[in-house]
Amino acid sequence: MRIKRCVSAYLDIMIIGSISQIIIIFLTKFDIRKIFENFYMYLLFGLFLFLLKDLVFRNASIGKRALNLEILKSDNTVPSVSTLILRNIFVFLWPIDAILILANKRKIGDIIFKTKVVEKEYK
Numbered sequence: 360m361r362i363k364r365c366v367s368a369y370l371d372i373m374i375i376g377s378i379s380q381i382i383i384i385f386l387t388k389f390d391i392r393k394i395f396e397n398f399y400m401y402l403l404f405g406l407f408l409f410l411l412k413d414l415v416f417r418n419a420s421i422g423k424r425a426l427n428l429e430i431l432k433s434d435n436t437v438p439s440v441s442t443l444i445l446r447n448i449f450v451f452l453w454p455i456d457a458i459l460i461l462a463n464k465r466k467i468g469d470i471i472f473k474t475k476v477v478e479k480e481y482k
Contacts, residue, residue, distance in 0.1 A: 363426045364460055364476055370422030371412050379405040409450055413443040423476065433473045446472045 383401045387393040394401065412420040418430045418437050430446075432438050438446075446468030449456065456466035469475055 360478065361461055361464055363428060363478075364464070365457070367420065367422035367426045367428055368460075370425060371409075371420045374421050375405060375408045375412060379408055406450065410444050410447045413447065414440065418443065419479075427479050428476050429479045430474050430476055433475060438472070438474055442472050442474065446474055 379401070383394060383404070387397075413423075413430055415421055416424045416429075419428060423429060430438055430443065432442070446466075449467045449471075452467055456468075459466050459470075465475060
C-alpha cells in the first residue's frame with residue numbers, strides 16, 4: 360500500500376506537470392521568453408492544479424485511480440470538496456509527507472483533515 364501511494368503521487372506529479380506545461384506553452388504561443396518572464400505565475404498555476412487533483416474522480420486523483428486507491432474520511436465516508444482540496448495544501452512539506460507515508464501511511468493533510476487513502480473496494 361505504501362509503495363502504491365508513492366507511485367500514485369509520482370504519477371500525479373508527472374501528469375499535472377505535463378498538463379500545466381502544455382497549457383503554458385500554448386498560452387505563451389511557444390515564446391520561451393514569456394515563460395521565463397512569468398515563471399512564478401505559471402508555478403502558481405501548477406500548484407493550483409495540484410490542489411485540485413483529488414477532485415478528478417471525486418475522491419481520487421488520476422494516479423490513485425490508476426492504482427485502485429481512493430480517499431475516505433476516517434469514518435469511511437467520502438470527504439467534502441473542501442477537505443479534498445485542503446488536504447493537499449501541505450504540498451510544500453513533501454519531504455515530511457514522504458517520510459510519514461512510508462512510516463504510517465498518512466501524510467500531514469490526512470492527519471489534520473482525518474482522511475485516509477485505502478484500496479478501493481468494488482461491490
